Amino acid sequence: MIPVSQALDQLFSLVSPLPVEEVPLTKALGRVLARPLAARHAQPPFDASAMDGYALRDADAQQGAQLRVIGQSAAGHPFAGSLGAGEAVRIFTGAPVPQGADRVLLQEDVEAHGDSVTLTGAIPQGRHIRPAGNDFSLGDALEAPRILAPADIALAAAMGHAVLPVIRRPDVAILATGDELVPPGRPLAPGQITASNSYGLHALIAQAGGHPRLLPIADDSLEGLAQSFALAQGADLIVTIGGASVGDHDLVAQAAGAAGVDLAFHKVAMRPGKPLMAGRMQGAAMIGLPGNPVSAMVCGHVFLVPVLRAMLGLPAAPAPRQTMPLAEALPANGPREHYLRARIEGGQVQPLPRQDSALLSVLAQSDALIVQPPGAGASAPGEMAQVIALRS
Numbered sequence: 001m002i003p004v005s006q007a008l009d010q011l012f013s014l015v016s017p018l019p020v021e022e023v024p025l026t027k028a029l030g031r032v033l034a035r036p037l038a039a040r041h042a043q044p045p046f047d048a049s050a051m052d053g054y055a056l057r058d059a060d061a062q063q064g065a066q067l068r069v070i071g072q073s074a075a076g077h078p079f080a081g082s083l084g085a086g087e088a089v090r091i092f093t094g095a096p097v098p099q100g101a102d103r104v105l106l107q108e109d110v111e112a113h114g115d116s117v118t119l120t121g122a123i124p125q126g127r128h129i130r131p132a133g134n135d136f137s138l139g140d141a142l143e144a145p146r147i148l149a150p151a152d153i154a155l156a157a158a159m160g161h162a163v164l165p166v167i168r169r170p171d172v173a174i175l176a177t178g179d180e181l182v183p184p185g186r187p188l189a190p191g192q193i194t195a196s197n198s199y200g201l202h203a204l205i206a207q208a209g210g211h212p213r214l215l216p217i218a219d220d221s222l223e224g225l226a227q228s229f230a231l232a233q234g235a236d237l238i239v240t241i242g243g244a245s246v247g248d249h250d251l252v253a254q255a256a257g258a259a260g261v262d263l264a265f266h267k268v269a270m271r272p273g274k275p276l277m278a279g280r281m282q283g284a285a286m287i288g289l290p291g292n293p294v295s296a297m298v299c300g301h302v303f304l305v306p307v308l309r310a311m312l313g314l315p316a317a318p319a320p321r322q323t324m325p326l327a328e329a330l331p332a333n334g335p336r337e338h339y340l341r342a343r344i345e346g347g348q349v350q351p352l353p354r355q356d357s358a359l360l361s362v363l364a365q366s367d368a369l370i371v372q373p374p375g376a377g378a379s380a381p382g383e384m385a386q387v388i389a390l391r392s
């Protein structure tokens, strides 16, 4: 058994960032920007009015002054000339401020009559002009790598980019194995159970930016597994579920060996998740997850998501942890790092009473994992614990 941190480091060394592809802005949400984007122009590209009103010179900005209106500037239709003493230009929000003008007065603060205006209101401090480059200048960068959020996409568009360079989504083949497994929705014959892990992991992989695909369930035979591994051809990452332990029907390591796997490790000092294995095969990284549903999902959070992030060019780092006071006592831990299903309530973290790694109902009630280091002594209520958030 190797420690969790060592297993994660070995996993990171099995993968590298995937190539870059270009996607239109409308397909960019949640993708990882591969390199910094430089603004193709300043925003705004010209001094722009922030209000509907009149552009004029500072020297003419006197309460009671009467100015001649010599034209107008609307968004998309700039005033071509230049503004002189005693003159004003009718202007609208977003329109270029004419040459010679220093400020914009709101139309509520003037009285218009024919082609002149009287400045009736008090003259305010604000000029109501957004100078060219107020938002960003030519060449300013949207930094990478980053997961593109709606605000990033708006900024990239404003910077003049119609397509964005993003890292290709990792293609992840999910391979569940077990003679007892049937797909959800099918009636159960004696001894059968519903395959659930594939779907939880499918969701987790998609949420992390991967492109998951479910392979047919493999039976507990070397031939069945060999056929499934063949279907995984072309994947960037192959994730198996179940058959990872030591029983007579736990054949994944053997079948992966027959398919040419170069195993980096098998067995990790963690609870749940001990039978985890990883290596490289068929030009892809391979992670063999334990079959117990909560073990598979915990390993998904602790290993799979960080590995997908590294493949997406994001920093290779463990799942983020925070510290939080325990709502109740914890007994001493054994030699494996313990990931306890828990709830965060009132700024404290509450371990759930049942920790069997087969209980998906408990996992669904959890929003956090408490991480108890190997060999940790008992903890009292209020003591600080390390916590991984499960829901964002």
Ligand SMILES: Nc1nc2c(c(=O)[nH]1)N[C@H]1C(S)=C(S)[C@@H](COP(=O)(O)OP(=O)(O)OC[C@H]3O[C@@H](n4cnc5c(N)ncnc54)[C@H](O)[C@@H]3O)O[C@H]1N2
Binding pocket: 176, 177, 178, 180, 181, 193, 194, 195, 196, 197, 198, 241, 242, 243, 244, 245, 246, 247, 250, 272, 273, 274, 275, 289, 290, 291, 292, 293, 295, 357
């Ligand atoms: N003698 C030992 N027995 C076991 C050990 C051990 O060290 N020595 N380790 C235990 C631990 S820890 C775990 S975790 C399990 C996991 O073993 P496997 O990876 O071989 O998993 P399976 O035996 O195939 O399945 C375990 C359990 O999970 C169910 N399962 C499997 N796949 C799915 C799926 N896709 N969806 C839903 N449920 C699934 C399966 O029916 C079993 O009930 O081994 C312990 N044993």
Ligand code: MOO
Binding pocket: 270, 271, 272, 273, 274, 275, 290, 292, 295, 357
């Ligand atoms: O470690 Mo197993 O993963 O107990 O459930």
